Amino acid sequence: MTATALPMIRFQNVFKRYPNGREALINLSLDVASGEMVFLTGHSGAGKSTLLKLLALIERPTRGSLVVNGQNLATVNRSKIPAYRRQLGMVFQDHKLLADRSIFDNVSLPLVVANTAPRDVAKRVRAALDQVGLLKYEQARPVELSTGEQQRVGLARAVVTKPPLLIADEPTGNLDPDLSLEVMNIFRRFQEVGVTVLIASHNVQLIEHFKARRIHLEGGRLIEEFPVAEQPLFDPARLIDTAHLADREST
Amino acid sequence: MNAWLARHLQTLVGTLGRLSQQPMASLLTILVMGIALALPACLNVLVRNAQAVSGDWNGALDVSVYLKTSVNADTAERLMDTLKRRSDIKSIKLIKAEAALKEFREHSGFGEALQALSDNPLPNTLVITPVENLASPAALNAMSDELRKLSEVDVVQLDTAWVQRYLAMLDTVRRMVTLVGLLLALGVVVIVGNTIRLDIQNRRDEIEVTKLVGGSDAFVRRPFLYCGFWYGLGGGLLAWLVVSISVALLAGPVRKIAGLYGSQFSLAGLGVLGGVALLAAGAGLGWLGSYVAATRHLRAIEPK
Numbered sequence: 001m002t003a004t005a006l007p008m009i010r011f012q013n014v015f016k017r018y019p020n021g022r023e024a025l026i027n028l029s030l031d032v033a034s035g036e037m038v039f040l041t042g043h044s045g046a047g048k049s050t051l052l053k054l055l056a057l058i059e060r061p062t063r064g065s066l067v068v069n070g071q072n073l074a075t076v077n078r079s080k081i082p083a084y085r086r087q088l089g090m091v092f093q094d095h096k097l098l099a100d101r102s103i104f105d106n107v108s109l110p111l112v113v114a115n116t117a118p119r120d121v122a123k124r125v126r127a128a129l130d131q132v133g134l135l136k137y138e139q140a141r142p143v144e145l146s147t148g149e150q151q152r153v154g155l156a157r158a159v160v161t162k163p164p165l166l167i168a169d170e171p172t173g174n175l176d177p178d179l180s181l182e183v184m185n186i187f188r189r190f191q192e193v194g195v196t197v198l199i200a201s202h203n204v205q206l207i208e209h210f211k212a213r214r215i216h217l218e219g220g221r222l223i224e225e226f227p228v229a230e231q232p233l234f235d236p237a238r239l240i241d242t243a244h245l246a247d248r249e250s251t
Numbered sequence: 252m253n254a255w256l257a258r259h260l261q262t263l264v265g266t267l268g269r270l271s272q273q274p275m276a277s278l279l280t281i282l283v284m285g286i287a288l289a290l291p292a293c294l295n296v297l298v299r300n301a302q303a304v305s306g307d308w309n310g311a312l313d314v315s316v317y318l319k320t321s322v323n324a325d326t327a328e329r330l331m332d333t334l335k336r337r338s339d340i341k342s343i344k345l346i347k348a349e350a351a352l353k354e355f356r357e358h359s360g361f362g363e364a365l366q367a368l369s370d371n372p373l374p375n376t377l378v379i380t381p382v383e384n385l386a387s388p389a390a391l392n393a394m395s396d397e398l399r400k401l402s403e404v405d406v407v408q409l410d411t412a413w414v415q416r417y418l419a420m421l422d423t424v425r426r427m428v429t430l431v432g433l434l435l436a437l438g439v440v441v442i443v444g445n446t447i448r449l450d451i452q453n454r455r456d457e458i459e460v461t462k463l464v465g466g467s468d469a470f471v472r473r474p475f476l477y478c479g480f481w482y483g484l485g486g487g488l489l490a491w492l493v494v495s496i497s498v499a500l501l502a503g504p505v506r507k508i509a510g511l512y513g514s515q516f517s518l519a520g521l522g523v524l525g526g527v528a529l530l531a532a533g534a535g536l537g538w539l540g541s542y543v544a545a546t547r548h549l550r551a552i553e554p555k
Contacts, residue, residue: 056463058554079468086465096460113466117254157464 014064089158148179284486443540483537
Protein backbone atom coordinates (compact mmCIF):
# COMPACT_ATOMS: atom_id res chain seq x y z
CA MET A 1 0.00 0.00 0.00
CA THR A 2 2.87 2.30 0.77
CA ALA A 3 4.10 1.78 -2.77
CA THR A 4 1.03 3.44 -4.21
CA ALA A 5 1.23 6.23 -1.65
CA LEU A 6 4.80 7.03 -2.65
CA PRO A 7 5.15 9.38 -5.58
CA MET A 8 6.56 7.94 -8.78
CA ILE A 9 9.16 10.69 -8.84
CA ARG A 10 10.48 12.70 -5.89
CA PHE A 11 13.13 15.40 -6.30
CA GLN A 12 14.34 16.72 -2.96
CA ASN A 13 16.53 19.83 -2.93
CA VAL A 14 18.28 18.78 -6.09
CA PHE A 15 21.15 20.85 -7.45
CA LYS A 16 22.94 20.16 -10.68
CA ARG A 17 26.08 21.98 -11.61
CA TYR A 18 27.92 20.98 -14.79
CA PRO A 19 31.73 20.76 -14.87
CA ASN A 20 31.82 24.03 -16.83
CA GLY A 21 30.23 25.73 -13.82
CA ARG A 22 26.75 26.15 -15.22
CA GLU A 23 24.03 25.76 -12.60
CA ALA A 24 21.38 23.77 -14.43
CA LEU A 25 19.11 23.02 -11.48
CA ILE A 26 18.94 24.95 -8.23
CA ASN A 27 17.29 23.53 -5.14
CA LEU A 28 14.58 21.70 -7.03
CA SER A 29 11.93 19.82 -5.08
CA LEU A 30 9.16 18.11 -6.94
CA ASP A 31 6.77 15.18 -6.58
CA VAL A 32 5.05 13.45 -9.45
CA ALA A 33 2.34 11.03 -8.35
CA SER A 34 2.00 7.59 -9.81
CA GLY A 35 -0.30 7.68 -12.83
CA GLU A 36 -0.04 11.44 -13.20
CA MET A 37 0.64 13.31 -16.43
CA VAL A 38 2.91 16.31 -16.00
CA PHE A 39 4.20 18.87 -18.46
CA LEU A 40 7.54 20.48 -17.89
CA THR A 41 7.79 23.90 -19.48
CA GLY A 42 10.38 26.62 -19.73
CA HIS A 43 12.76 28.18 -22.23
CA SER A 44 15.69 26.26 -23.58
CA GLY A 45 18.38 26.30 -20.93
CA ALA A 46 15.83 26.46 -18.13
CA GLY A 47 16.81 22.97 -16.93
CA LYS A 48 14.13 20.78 -18.49
CA SER A 49 16.57 18.51 -20.27
CA THR A 50 18.80 18.31 -17.20
CA LEU A 51 15.84 17.23 -15.10
CA LEU A 52 15.04 14.46 -17.57
CA LYS A 53 18.70 13.43 -17.77
CA LEU A 54 18.79 13.02 -14.02
CA LEU A 55 15.72 10.79 -14.25
CA ALA A 56 17.36 8.68 -16.97
CA LEU A 57 20.63 8.54 -15.00
CA ILE A 58 22.46 10.13 -17.89
CA GLU A 59 23.55 12.72 -15.34
CA ARG A 60 23.81 12.59 -11.56
CA PRO A 61 22.67 15.30 -9.17
CA THR A 62 25.42 17.42 -7.63
CA ARG A 63 23.38 17.55 -4.41
CA GLY A 64 19.99 16.46 -3.20
CA SER A 65 18.12 13.19 -3.53
CA LEU A 66 16.07 11.72 -6.31
CA VAL A 67 13.75 8.77 -5.80
CA VAL A 68 12.10 7.12 -8.78
CA ASN A 69 9.62 4.26 -8.52
CA GLY A 70 10.78 3.57 -4.97
CA GLN A 71 14.52 3.57 -5.75
CA ASN A 72 16.91 6.17 -4.49
CA LEU A 73 18.96 6.85 -7.59
CA ALA A 74 22.07 7.52 -5.51
CA THR A 75 22.13 3.77 -4.77
CA VAL A 76 21.90 2.80 -8.44
CA ASN A 77 25.55 2.31 -9.39
CA ARG A 78 26.91 2.03 -12.89
CA SER A 79 26.32 -1.70 -13.25
CA LYS A 80 22.68 -1.33 -12.16
CA ILE A 81 21.87 1.49 -14.59
CA PRO A 82 20.69 -0.81 -17.41
CA ALA A 83 18.19 -2.58 -15.14
CA TYR A 84 16.99 0.80 -13.86
CA ARG A 85 16.52 2.22 -17.36
CA ARG A 86 14.39 -0.75 -18.35
CA GLN A 87 11.68 0.52 -16.01
CA LEU A 88 11.41 3.72 -17.91
CA GLY A 89 10.28 4.60 -21.38
CA MET A 90 12.10 7.46 -23.07
CA VAL A 91 11.04 9.53 -26.06
CA PHE A 92 13.39 12.01 -27.70
CA GLN A 93 12.92 15.02 -29.92
CA ASP A 94 15.06 13.43 -32.62
CA HIS A 95 13.43 10.05 -31.84
CA LYS A 96 16.84 8.26 -31.95
CA LEU A 97 15.75 5.44 -34.24
CA LEU A 98 18.43 3.25 -35.79
CA ALA A 99 18.39 3.93 -39.51
CA ASP A 100 19.81 0.58 -40.56
CA ARG A 101 17.16 -1.48 -38.80
CA SER A 102 13.54 -2.17 -39.53
CA ILE A 103 10.76 -0.59 -37.50
CA PHE A 104 10.19 -3.98 -35.87
CA ASP A 105 13.85 -4.26 -34.84
CA ASN A 106 13.87 -0.70 -33.53
CA VAL A 107 10.81 -1.24 -31.37
CA SER A 108 11.97 -4.64 -30.16
CA LEU A 109 15.35 -3.33 -28.91
CA PRO A 110 14.24 -2.69 -25.28
CA LEU A 111 12.81 -6.23 -25.14
CA VAL A 112 15.89 -7.77 -26.69
CA VAL A 113 18.26 -6.10 -24.23
CA ALA A 114 16.05 -7.45 -21.42
CA ASN A 115 16.37 -11.02 -22.76
CA THR A 116 12.67 -11.41 -23.54
CA ALA A 117 11.75 -14.71 -25.21
CA PRO A 118 11.58 -14.22 -29.01
CA ARG A 119 7.92 -15.21 -29.37
CA ASP A 120 6.91 -12.69 -26.68
CA VAL A 121 8.99 -10.06 -28.43
CA ALA A 122 6.99 -10.34 -31.66
CA LYS A 123 3.70 -10.25 -29.78
CA ARG A 124 4.58 -7.19 -27.73
CA VAL A 125 6.20 -5.27 -30.59
CA ARG A 126 3.04 -5.71 -32.66
CA ALA A 127 0.88 -4.64 -29.74
CA ALA A 128 3.00 -1.49 -29.27
CA LEU A 129 2.98 -0.66 -33.00
CA ASP A 130 -0.75 -1.21 -33.04
CA GLN A 131 -1.18 1.27 -30.18
CA VAL A 132 0.51 4.00 -32.23
CA GLY A 133 -1.26 2.93 -35.41
CA LEU A 134 1.82 1.79 -37.33
CA LEU A 135 1.42 -1.97 -37.44
CA LYS A 136 1.61 -2.02 -41.24
CA TYR A 137 5.12 -0.50 -41.26
CA GLU A 138 6.71 -3.32 -39.27
CA GLN A 139 9.25 -4.15 -41.97
CA ALA A 140 9.89 -0.59 -43.20
CA ARG A 141 13.03 1.39 -42.45
CA PRO A 142 12.75 4.62 -40.45
CA VAL A 143 13.58 6.81 -43.49
CA GLU A 144 10.54 5.48 -45.32
CA LEU A 145 8.30 7.04 -42.67
CA SER A 146 7.25 10.65 -42.14
CA THR A 147 8.62 12.60 -39.18
CA GLY A 148 5.38 12.17 -37.27
CA GLU A 149 5.37 8.46 -37.91
CA GLN A 150 9.00 8.18 -36.84
CA GLN A 151 8.11 9.91 -33.59
CA ARG A 152 5.29 7.41 -33.06
CA VAL A 153 7.73 4.57 -33.61
CA GLY A 154 9.92 6.15 -30.93
CA LEU A 155 6.88 6.16 -28.68
CA ALA A 156 6.13 2.52 -29.44
CA ARG A 157 9.71 1.67 -28.51
CA ALA A 158 9.34 3.57 -25.24
CA VAL A 159 6.21 1.70 -24.18
CA VAL A 160 6.93 -1.78 -25.56
CA THR A 161 8.24 -2.95 -22.17
CA LYS A 162 5.17 -1.48 -20.44
CA PRO A 163 7.23 0.78 -18.18
CA PRO A 164 5.53 2.47 -15.21
CA LEU A 165 7.12 5.79 -16.18
CA LEU A 166 7.31 7.49 -19.54
CA ILE A 167 9.52 10.56 -20.00
CA ALA A 168 9.73 12.63 -23.16
CA ASP A 169 12.02 15.48 -24.15
CA GLU A 170 10.30 17.81 -26.65
CA PRO A 171 8.52 14.92 -28.36
CA THR A 172 6.70 17.30 -30.67
CA GLY A 173 9.62 19.63 -31.28
CA ASN A 174 9.93 18.70 -34.94
CA LEU A 175 6.24 18.23 -35.66
CA ASP A 176 3.57 20.48 -37.08
CA PRO A 177 0.54 21.23 -34.89
CA ASP A 178 -1.69 18.42 -36.23
CA LEU A 179 0.96 15.77 -35.72
CA SER A 180 1.90 17.26 -32.35
CA LEU A 181 -1.62 16.88 -31.11
CA GLU A 182 -1.80 13.35 -32.41
CA VAL A 183 1.39 12.38 -30.60
CA MET A 184 0.29 14.10 -27.40
CA ASN A 185 -3.01 12.22 -27.53
CA ILE A 186 -1.10 8.98 -27.66
CA PHE A 187 0.78 10.00 -24.50
CA ARG A 188 -2.56 10.81 -22.91
CA ARG A 189 -3.89 7.35 -23.72
CA PHE A 190 -0.93 5.76 -21.94
CA GLN A 191 -1.54 7.96 -18.93
CA GLU A 192 -5.15 6.82 -18.93
CA VAL A 193 -4.07 3.22 -18.49
CA GLY A 194 -1.93 4.09 -15.46
CA VAL A 195 1.45 5.11 -16.86
CA THR A 196 3.11 8.12 -15.22
CA VAL A 197 3.97 10.56 -18.01
CA LEU A 198 6.43 13.44 -17.80
CA ILE A 199 6.81 15.55 -20.93
CA ALA A 200 9.20 18.45 -21.39
CA SER A 201 7.85 20.89 -23.94
CA HIS A 202 8.09 24.57 -24.70
CA ASN A 203 4.98 24.41 -26.84
CA VAL A 204 2.68 26.10 -24.34
CA GLN A 205 -0.15 26.46 -26.82
CA LEU A 206 -0.22 22.74 -27.40
CA ILE A 207 -0.07 21.57 -23.82
CA GLU A 208 -2.75 23.97 -22.69
CA HIS A 209 -5.19 21.67 -24.41
CA PHE A 210 -4.51 18.92 -21.96
CA LYS A 211 -5.86 18.51 -18.53
CA ALA A 212 -2.55 17.96 -16.77
CA ARG A 213 -0.30 19.58 -14.22
CA ARG A 214 2.25 22.02 -15.60
CA ILE A 215 5.61 22.69 -14.01
CA HIS A 216 7.51 25.75 -15.13
CA LEU A 217 11.28 26.01 -14.86
CA GLU A 218 13.30 29.16 -15.24
CA GLY A 219 17.05 29.43 -14.83
CA GLY A 220 17.16 26.06 -13.12
CA ARG A 221 14.50 26.97 -10.54
CA LEU A 222 10.97 25.74 -10.25
CA ILE A 223 8.93 28.92 -10.75
CA GLU A 224 5.31 27.92 -10.81
CA GLU A 225 3.09 24.93 -10.86
CA PHE A 226 -0.32 24.94 -12.36
CA PRO A 227 -2.46 22.40 -10.62
CA VAL A 228 -4.71 20.39 -12.87
CA ALA A 229 -7.87 22.13 -11.75
CA GLU A 230 -6.70 25.60 -12.66
CA GLN A 231 -6.07 24.79 -16.26
CA PRO A 232 -8.52 25.53 -19.00
CA LEU A 233 -10.24 22.36 -20.10
CA PHE A 234 -10.58 21.67 -23.75
CA ASP A 235 -11.39 18.72 -25.85
CA PRO A 236 -8.11 18.36 -27.75
CA ALA A 237 -9.80 16.97 -30.84
CA ARG A 238 -11.60 20.24 -31.42
CA LEU A 239 -8.54 22.39 -31.01
CA ILE A 240 -6.35 21.70 -33.96
CA ASP A 241 -7.00 25.15 -35.37
CA THR A 242 -4.59 27.42 -33.51
CA ALA A 243 -6.29 30.63 -34.58
CA HIS A 244 -9.47 29.40 -33.02
CA LEU A 245 -7.46 28.42 -29.99
CA ALA A 246 -5.93 31.86 -29.54
CA ASP A 247 -9.40 33.32 -29.72
CA ARG A 248 -10.57 31.13 -26.87
CA GLU A 249 -7.55 31.95 -24.76
CA SER A 250 -8.15 35.68 -24.95
CA THR A 251 -11.68 35.37 -23.60
CA MET B 252 18.35 -19.78 -20.46
CA ASN B 253 16.78 -20.75 -23.77
CA ALA B 254 16.10 -17.14 -24.66
CA TRP B 255 19.66 -16.32 -23.67
CA LEU B 256 21.04 -19.04 -25.92
CA ALA B 257 18.77 -17.98 -28.75
CA ARG B 258 20.03 -14.40 -28.39
CA HIS B 259 23.64 -15.51 -28.55
CA LEU B 260 23.03 -17.58 -31.67
CA GLN B 261 21.13 -14.68 -33.18
CA THR B 262 24.01 -12.33 -32.44
CA LEU B 263 26.51 -14.86 -33.78
CA VAL B 264 24.66 -15.10 -37.09
CA GLY B 265 23.71 -11.42 -37.04
CA THR B 266 27.30 -10.26 -36.78
CA LEU B 267 28.18 -12.51 -39.71
CA GLY B 268 25.53 -10.64 -41.68
CA ARG B 269 26.96 -7.36 -40.45
CA LEU B 270 30.43 -8.33 -41.68
CA SER B 271 29.06 -9.34 -45.07
CA GLN B 272 27.57 -5.86 -45.43
CA GLN B 273 31.11 -4.51 -45.78
CA PRO B 274 32.71 -7.38 -47.63
CA MET B 275 35.85 -5.55 -48.73
CA ALA B 276 36.75 -4.21 -45.30
CA SER B 277 36.00 -7.55 -43.66
CA LEU B 278 37.98 -9.51 -46.22
CA LEU B 279 40.95 -7.18 -45.86
CA THR B 280 40.98 -7.66 -42.10
CA ILE B 281 40.70 -11.42 -42.53
CA LEU B 282 43.47 -11.36 -45.13
CA VAL B 283 45.85 -9.50 -42.85
CA MET B 284 45.03 -11.82 -39.97
CA GLY B 285 45.37 -14.85 -42.19
CA ILE B 286 48.86 -13.84 -43.24
CA ALA B 287 49.85 -13.02 -39.68
CA LEU B 288 48.67 -16.47 -38.56
CA ALA B 289 50.04 -18.33 -41.58
CA LEU B 290 53.61 -17.21 -41.00
CA PRO B 291 54.13 -18.83 -37.57
CA ALA B 292 52.05 -21.83 -38.67
CA CYS B 293 54.33 -22.38 -41.70
CA LEU B 294 57.45 -22.04 -39.56
CA ASN B 295 55.95 -24.47 -37.10
CA VAL B 296 55.38 -27.02 -39.84
CA LEU B 297 58.95 -26.47 -40.99
CA VAL B 298 60.39 -27.08 -37.52
CA ARG B 299 58.25 -30.15 -36.98
CA ASN B 300 59.46 -31.60 -40.25
CA ALA B 301 63.05 -30.80 -39.38
CA GLN B 302 62.55 -32.60 -36.07
CA ALA B 303 61.13 -35.59 -37.89
CA VAL B 304 64.26 -35.66 -40.05
CA SER B 305 66.55 -35.57 -37.02
CA GLY B 306 64.44 -38.30 -35.42
CA ASP B 307 65.36 -40.50 -38.37
CA TRP B 308 69.01 -39.70 -37.85
CA ASN B 309 68.92 -40.44 -34.16
CA GLY B 310 67.93 -44.01 -34.98
CA ALA B 311 70.88 -44.23 -37.33
CA LEU B 312 73.35 -43.26 -34.65
CA ASP B 313 75.13 -46.58 -34.41
CA VAL B 314 78.43 -46.87 -32.63
CA SER B 315 81.11 -48.76 -34.50
CA VAL B 316 83.56 -50.52 -32.22
CA TYR B 317 86.65 -51.75 -34.08
CA LEU B 318 88.42 -54.42 -32.09
CA LYS B 319 92.13 -54.88 -32.15
CA THR B 320 93.28 -57.09 -35.01
CA SER B 321 94.76 -59.45 -32.42
CA VAL B 322 91.28 -60.24 -31.12
CA ASN B 323 89.86 -63.25 -32.84
CA ALA B 324 86.26 -63.97 -33.74
CA ASP B 325 85.55 -66.13 -30.65
CA THR B 326 86.75 -63.44 -28.29
CA ALA B 327 84.72 -60.90 -30.19
CA GLU B 328 81.63 -63.04 -29.78
CA ARG B 329 82.21 -63.37 -26.04
CA LEU B 330 82.67 -59.64 -25.74
CA MET B 331 79.42 -59.15 -27.64
CA ASP B 332 77.57 -61.40 -25.19
CA THR B 333 78.99 -59.43 -22.25
CA LEU B 334 78.07 -56.10 -23.73
CA LYS B 335 74.53 -57.27 -24.56
CA ARG B 336 73.79 -57.24 -20.84
CA ARG B 337 74.29 -53.47 -20.67
CA SER B 338 71.04 -51.63 -20.26
CA ASP B 339 71.99 -48.83 -22.65
CA ILE B 340 72.55 -51.14 -25.58
CA LYS B 341 69.63 -52.25 -27.67
CA SER B 342 71.37 -54.62 -30.03
CA ILE B 343 74.80 -55.56 -31.20
CA LYS B 344 75.82 -56.93 -34.52
CA LEU B 345 79.18 -58.61 -35.02
CA ILE B 346 80.78 -58.10 -38.38
CA LYS B 347 83.50 -60.69 -38.55
CA ALA B 348 86.74 -59.76 -40.21
CA GLU B 349 86.31 -62.30 -43.01
CA ALA B 350 82.80 -61.15 -43.78
CA ALA B 351 83.93 -57.55 -43.83
CA LEU B 352 86.73 -58.38 -46.17
CA LYS B 353 84.44 -60.33 -48.44
CA GLU B 354 81.99 -57.47 -48.61
CA PHE B 355 84.73 -54.98 -49.16
CA ARG B 356 86.13 -57.07 -51.95
CA GLU B 357 82.79 -57.29 -53.67
CA HIS B 358 81.69 -53.68 -53.32
CA SER B 359 84.78 -51.54 -53.14
CA GLY B 360 86.15 -52.18 -56.61
CA PHE B 361 89.53 -53.00 -55.09
CA GLY B 362 88.87 -56.73 -55.35
CA GLU B 363 91.96 -57.48 -57.47
CA ALA B 364 94.27 -55.49 -55.25
CA LEU B 365 92.97 -57.12 -52.10
CA GLN B 366 93.73 -60.59 -53.49
CA ALA B 367 97.36 -59.65 -53.13
CA LEU B 368 97.13 -59.30 -49.36
CA SER B 369 98.30 -62.30 -47.39
CA ASP B 370 96.23 -61.63 -44.25
CA ASN B 371 93.06 -59.79 -43.52
CA PRO B 372 93.79 -56.20 -42.56
CA LEU B 373 90.26 -55.67 -41.31
CA PRO B 374 89.40 -56.16 -37.64
CA ASN B 375 86.35 -57.76 -36.14
CA THR B 376 83.78 -55.04 -35.61
CA LEU B 377 80.88 -54.65 -33.26
CA VAL B 378 78.07 -52.39 -34.46
CA ILE B 379 76.14 -51.22 -31.41
CA THR B 380 72.68 -49.74 -31.61
CA PRO B 381 72.00 -47.82 -28.40
CA VAL B 382 68.67 -47.82 -26.61
CA GLU B 383 66.56 -45.08 -28.22
CA ASN B 384 65.99 -42.90 -25.20
CA LEU B 385 69.74 -42.87 -24.66
CA ALA B 386 70.44 -41.79 -28.20
CA SER B 387 71.40 -38.27 -27.18
CA PRO B 388 74.87 -37.13 -28.13
CA ALA B 389 75.97 -36.80 -24.50
CA ALA B 390 74.87 -40.30 -23.51
CA LEU B 391 76.48 -41.75 -26.61
CA ASN B 392 79.73 -40.01 -25.84
CA ALA B 393 79.72 -41.41 -22.32
CA MET B 394 79.06 -44.88 -23.59
CA SER B 395 81.78 -44.74 -26.19
CA ASP B 396 84.25 -43.53 -23.57
CA GLU B 397 83.51 -46.64 -21.51
CA LEU B 398 83.85 -48.87 -24.52
CA ARG B 399 87.19 -47.30 -25.40
CA LYS B 400 88.59 -48.46 -22.05
CA LEU B 401 88.04 -52.12 -22.84
CA SER B 402 91.28 -53.92 -23.62
CA GLU B 403 89.90 -55.62 -26.74
CA VAL B 404 88.83 -52.34 -28.26
CA ASP B 405 90.97 -50.46 -30.70
CA VAL B 406 88.82 -47.61 -31.98
CA VAL B 407 85.30 -46.45 -31.16
CA GLN B 408 83.86 -44.40 -33.91
CA LEU B 409 80.98 -42.07 -33.23
CA ASP B 410 80.39 -38.91 -35.16
CA THR B 411 78.07 -36.90 -32.99
CA ALA B 412 79.33 -33.43 -33.67
CA TRP B 413 77.06 -32.83 -36.63
CA VAL B 414 74.02 -34.15 -34.74
CA GLN B 415 74.82 -31.84 -31.87
CA ARG B 416 75.12 -28.87 -34.21
CA TYR B 417 71.93 -29.77 -35.97
CA LEU B 418 69.97 -30.19 -32.76
CA ALA B 419 71.36 -26.92 -31.39
CA MET B 420 70.34 -25.09 -34.54
CA LEU B 421 66.93 -26.68 -34.45
CA ASP B 422 66.52 -25.59 -30.86
CA THR B 423 67.41 -22.02 -31.79
CA VAL B 424 65.05 -22.03 -34.75
CA ARG B 425 62.27 -23.47 -32.61
CA ARG B 426 62.73 -20.70 -30.10
CA MET B 427 62.72 -18.10 -32.85
CA VAL B 428 59.50 -19.54 -34.20
CA THR B 429 57.96 -19.26 -30.74
CA LEU B 430 59.06 -15.63 -30.54
CA VAL B 431 57.80 -14.81 -34.02
CA GLY B 432 54.57 -16.60 -33.16
CA LEU B 433 54.09 -14.58 -29.99
CA LEU B 434 54.82 -11.30 -31.79
CA LEU B 435 52.42 -12.11 -34.59
CA ALA B 436 49.77 -13.22 -32.09
CA LEU B 437 50.13 -9.83 -30.49
CA GLY B 438 49.84 -8.34 -33.97
CA VAL B 439 46.59 -10.23 -34.57
CA VAL B 440 45.19 -8.93 -31.28
CA VAL B 441 46.13 -5.37 -32.25
CA ILE B 442 44.69 -5.71 -35.77
CA VAL B 443 41.37 -6.99 -34.48
CA GLY B 444 41.38 -4.45 -31.67
CA ASN B 445 41.86 -1.60 -34.11
CA THR B 446 39.18 -2.87 -36.48
CA ILE B 447 36.75 -3.23 -33.60
CA ARG B 448 37.65 0.24 -32.31
CA LEU B 449 36.74 1.75 -35.69
CA ASP B 450 33.57 -0.33 -35.78
CA ILE B 451 32.63 0.98 -32.33
CA GLN B 452 33.14 4.56 -33.46
CA ASN B 453 30.96 3.95 -36.52
CA ARG B 454 28.22 2.51 -34.34
CA ARG B 455 28.20 5.22 -31.75
CA ASP B 456 24.51 6.03 -32.23
CA GLU B 457 23.50 2.42 -31.99
CA ILE B 458 25.52 1.97 -28.81
CA GLU B 459 24.04 5.09 -27.23
CA VAL B 460 20.48 4.09 -28.03
CA THR B 461 21.05 0.56 -26.81
CA LYS B 462 22.38 1.87 -23.52
CA LEU B 463 19.44 4.28 -23.25
CA VAL B 464 16.89 1.50 -23.52
CA GLY B 465 18.67 -0.50 -20.83
CA GLY B 466 21.27 -2.50 -22.70
CA SER B 467 24.03 -3.65 -20.34
CA ASP B 468 27.71 -3.27 -21.14
CA ALA B 469 27.86 -7.00 -21.80
CA PHE B 470 24.94 -6.79 -24.22
CA VAL B 471 26.47 -3.88 -26.12
CA ARG B 472 29.83 -5.62 -26.23
CA ARG B 473 28.53 -8.97 -27.44
CA PRO B 474 28.22 -8.26 -31.19
CA PHE B 475 31.73 -6.81 -31.21
CA LEU B 476 33.11 -9.93 -29.53
CA TYR B 477 31.45 -12.12 -32.12
CA CYS B 478 32.83 -9.87 -34.85
CA GLY B 479 36.32 -10.44 -33.48
CA PHE B 480 35.59 -14.15 -33.27
CA TRP B 481 34.58 -14.28 -36.94
CA TYR B 482 37.59 -12.22 -38.04
CA GLY B 483 39.86 -14.61 -36.13
CA LEU B 484 38.13 -17.73 -37.42
CA GLY B 485 38.31 -16.38 -40.98
CA GLY B 486 41.98 -15.52 -40.52
CA GLY B 487 42.65 -19.00 -39.10
CA LEU B 488 40.88 -20.64 -42.02
CA LEU B 489 42.87 -18.58 -44.50
CA ALA B 490 46.11 -19.42 -42.68
CA TRP B 491 45.25 -23.12 -42.79
CA LEU B 492 44.67 -22.79 -46.52
CA VAL B 493 47.99 -20.99 -47.01
CA VAL B 494 49.90 -23.64 -45.04
CA SER B 495 48.18 -26.51 -46.86
CA ILE B 496 48.91 -25.01 -50.27
CA SER B 497 52.53 -24.33 -49.33
CA VAL B 498 53.02 -27.88 -48.07
CA ALA B 499 51.38 -29.30 -51.20
CA LEU B 500 53.65 -27.20 -53.41
CA LEU B 501 56.79 -28.23 -51.51
CA ALA B 502 55.93 -31.91 -51.02
CA GLY B 503 57.10 -32.97 -54.48
CA PRO B 504 60.53 -31.31 -54.43
CA VAL B 505 61.16 -32.40 -50.84
CA ARG B 506 60.35 -36.01 -51.68
CA LYS B 507 62.78 -35.76 -54.58
CA ILE B 508 65.56 -34.48 -52.33
CA ALA B 509 64.83 -37.15 -49.74
CA GLY B 510 64.85 -39.77 -52.48
CA LEU B 511 68.29 -38.60 -53.61
CA TYR B 512 69.52 -39.16 -50.05
CA GLY B 513 67.87 -42.57 -50.04
CA SER B 514 65.29 -41.55 -47.45
CA GLN B 515 61.57 -42.26 -47.29
CA PHE B 516 61.00 -38.86 -45.69
CA SER B 517 58.01 -36.88 -46.91
CA LEU B 518 56.80 -33.46 -45.84
CA ALA B 519 54.05 -33.54 -43.20
CA GLY B 520 51.36 -30.85 -43.22
CA LEU B 521 49.47 -29.37 -40.29
CA GLY B 522 47.14 -32.31 -40.00
CA VAL B 523 43.53 -31.98 -38.87
CA LEU B 524 44.53 -31.43 -35.25
CA GLY B 525 47.02 -28.70 -36.17
CA GLY B 526 44.45 -27.08 -38.44
CA VAL B 527 41.81 -27.08 -35.72
CA ALA B 528 44.38 -25.65 -33.32
CA LEU B 529 45.11 -22.90 -35.86
CA LEU B 530 41.40 -22.10 -36.17
CA ALA B 531 41.04 -22.08 -32.40
CA ALA B 532 44.08 -19.82 -32.02
CA GLY B 533 42.70 -17.43 -34.66
CA ALA B 534 39.23 -17.33 -33.13
CA GLY B 535 40.66 -16.99 -29.63
CA LEU B 536 43.00 -14.16 -30.56
CA GLY B 537 40.22 -12.42 -32.50
CA TRP B 538 37.96 -12.68 -29.50
CA LEU B 539 40.69 -11.43 -27.19
CA GLY B 540 41.48 -8.44 -29.41
CA SER B 541 37.86 -7.42 -29.65
CA TYR B 542 37.36 -7.98 -25.93
CA VAL B 543 40.21 -5.63 -25.06
CA ALA B 544 39.09 -2.99 -27.57
CA ALA B 545 35.39 -3.22 -26.73
CA THR B 546 35.95 -3.11 -22.99
CA ARG B 547 38.17 -0.05 -23.34
CA HIS B 548 36.17 1.94 -25.87
CA LEU B 549 32.56 1.06 -25.04
CA ARG B 550 32.78 2.53 -21.57
CA ALA B 551 33.55 5.90 -23.08
CA ILE B 552 30.33 5.94 -25.08
CA GLU B 553 27.50 7.05 -22.86
CA PRO B 554 24.23 8.69 -23.87
CA LYS B 555 24.24 12.47 -23.61
